Amino acid sequence: MLVISISFYLLSFVIALLSYYGKLPNRTVLFPIFLALFSYFAHVLYMSFKLGSFPFANVYGFIGLLGNTMILILMGFSLKNPQLLKLSAIFSFFGLMSTLLALPSEPSPYRNPLYSLHTLSALFAYACAFLGGLASLFRLALEKKLKHKHVPAFFLPINLLRSLERLMMNLSFVFFTFTLLFGSLWTRIHFGKHWIDDPKLLFTLLLWIYYALVVHMNLIRGLKPKQLSTFIILGGFLSLLNLLFVRHEI
Numbered sequence: 001m002l003v004i005s006i007s008f009y010l011l012s013f014v015i016a017l018l019s020y021y022g023k024l025p026n027r028t029v030l031f032p033i034f035l036a037l038f039s040y041f042a043h044v045l046y047m048s049f050k051l052g053s054f055p056f057a058n059v060y061g062f063i064g065l066l067g068n069t070m071i072l073i074l075m076g077f078s079l080k081n082p083q084l085l086k087l088s089a090i091f092s093f094f095g096l097m098s099t100l101l102a103l104p105s106e107p108s109p110y111r112n113p114l115y116s117l118h119t120l121s122a123l124f125a126y127a128c129a130f131l132g133g134l135a136s137l138f139r140l141a142l143e144k145k146l147k148h149k150h151v152p153a154f155f156l157p158i159n160l161l162r163s164l165e166r167l168m169m170n171l172s173f174v175f176f177t178f179t180l181l182f183g184s185l186w187t188r189i190h191f192g193k194h195w196i197d198d199p200k201l202l203f204t205l206l207l208w209i210y211y212a213l214v215v216h217m218n219l220i221r222g223l224k225p226k227q228l229s230t231f232i233i234l235g236g237f238l239s240l241l242n243l244l245f246v247r248h249e250i
Contacts, residue, residue: 001043002102008036009096016089026085033075033092040068040099053108054116061105062123063243067098069127081160112189118182122204125175126239129207132168133236135161136229162225166218169232172239173211180208203242211235 012032018024044065047055056062071091078084108115139161183201184194195201214231217223223231 001039001046002099005036005039005043005099006096008032008039009092009099012036013089013092013096016092019085020089026082026088029085029088029092030075030078033071033088033095036092036095036099037068037072037075040095040102041072043102047107048116051107051111053111053113054119055105055108056102057106057108057110058104059243059247060101062119064098064101064105066123066126066243067094067101069123070131071095071098073127073131110190112186114182114186114189118179118186121175121178121182125172125179125207126243128168128171128175129211129236129239132165132172132232133239135165135168136232136236139165140226140229165229165232169211169218169228169235170215172235173208173215176204176208176211179204198248200242200246200248203246207235207238207242210238 009032012029015024015029015032019026019029044055056065071094074084074091078088139158142158142161180201183204187196188194214223214228214235218228
């Protein structure tokens with residue numbers, strides 16, 4: 001299934017390039033990308049049922065699943081906002097690289113459903129943090145262009161980006177909460193205590209505190225749009241640091 005997914009991503013990349021030169025309509029790329037996503041997630045589900053747990057144990061598999069999840073969300077948005085299809089070549093290439101990461105991944109050694117829930121919560125927390133940061137970056141860049149009376153070729157409604165960044169910020173806080181909750185319950189069963197001194201768990205706790213502060217500051221004080229976008233971008237950057245550079249010691 002992974003080979004099929006990789007093949008469809010390559011096909012969608014070629015179609016996306018052709019659509020840029022007016023050879024094909026933009027929406028032509030939707031079919032191969034969704035087939036690539038279907039093939040990848042079919043592989044993930046097969047591995048999950050086979051193992052009876054979250055299918056990946058190392059960072060390669062997790063990042064690969066995270067990348068494909070983000071592509072799935074973005075392609076879902078593109079159904080209502082065709083402007084996103086102008087980035088379809090980037091989506092295809094990013095999906096291709098994410099799928100290739102499944103090849104060196106290792107199967108999970110844990111068979112506890114709480115571990116799966118903990119990992120899935122972390123997956124959605126990172127996805128929301130990154131998508132929120134991207135929405136904020138696009139919004140700030142777009143507002144700067146419009147301020148100078150220049151309308152870029154790639155254009156999304158400002159109100160849509162504002163709603164998206166706030167939604168992703170709130171969901172990041174919710175999913176980081178579930179990440180810590182399920183992680184605590186799992187470590188209680190696996191290690192006999194609710195908290196272990198692990199660098200990644202500590203950094204995740206700091207991320208939860210950060211998002212809790214930003215969410216509640218916005219609710220109580222009503223942060224200015226530019227301030228809120230800056231905090232959301234910083235949250236996405238901190239999440240990226242935790243994902244790529246902080247490792248579990250257990």
